Amino acid sequence: MMQPELTPLATAPQLPRPGVLGRALGGLFFVLALVVFGFGLYNAAHAAGVAGTSGTLTVERCWVKHGSRGSSDTTECGGTFRSDDGKVKDDQASVRADLKPGNKVSVQQAGDWYVQTGFGETTKWLAAFFLGWLVVAFGTAFAATGxxxxxxxxxxxxxxxxxxxxxxxxxxxFVWGGLAGAGVCLLLTLAAWLAS
Structure with a gap:
């Protein structure tokens, strides 16, 4: 009986050499994570009513904003914002939400945009903060090895x-903390959404 001829296995890929480019990539992920952290915390603080100007947005019209390549379409509603203290009125206010004309929704003014308030909205933005932990985790290997x-x-x-x-x-x-934190926040968001 003849033995089959052995063929060499494919060679395993070699690790790249450490260098400045790898550390820069790790640093880029850390900067991106800081942006995600800031965006999540900024909007969570507004949704919780801790920051910004509180008020009510009266919906007059809604429209679908088509996403760019690969991103989904979102519904935005616009109308008139009146602050609770009566000092601010904005006829061009809009919020990312699927509402009906005539609805009144509690919002916080956050710079040039508005964020819905409430427990579910706050936990949604906190989930984004925890997703930033995953960005840090991804960049850690590149920063550490170069x-x-x-x-x-x-x-x-x-x-x-x-x-x-x-x-x-x-x-x-960072991986386990990010997954656990985002998971808990998203479950709380879902629970708040189902309760409303």
């Missing part, structure tokens, strides 16, 4: 290369 990935396989190898190290343990805490 390796710049050139393929999806490199991403997996670089991430695996830090397991068991202090950076790997930190990354794990």
């Amino acid at each position: 390796m710049f990935p050139r393929s999806g396989m490199h991403v997996a190898l670089i991430t695996r290369s830090i397991s068991g190290t202090p950076a790997g343990r930190l990354r794990k805490w």
Whole structure:
């Protein structure tokens, strides 16, 4: 009986060399995470009524805003905003929500836009804050090793290369904390939505 000829297995991809580009990529993820943290906390503070000018938006019209490539369409409603203290009136106010003309909704003025208030809205924005933790976790391996990935396989190898190290343990805490925090916040948002 003849033995089949053995063929060499494909060579495993090599890890990229550490360098400034990998650390810059890690830094970019940290900056992106700070933006996500700030955006989530800023809007959560307004939705909780801690920041901004509180008032009521009376809906006059709604429209569908078509998303760019890959993003979904959203419904926005506009009308007149009146602050609770009567000092601010804005006839061009709008909020991202699916409402009916004539509805009155509690909002907080947040700069040039308006955020709905309430428990469910607050937890929704806090979920975005926790998703920022996942962005940090993704960038940790690149910042720690200095390796710049050139393929999806490199991403997996670089991430695996830090397991068991202090950076790997930190990354794990960010992943689990981000998933748990976002999950709890989204469940609370869903519960608030179902209760209303």
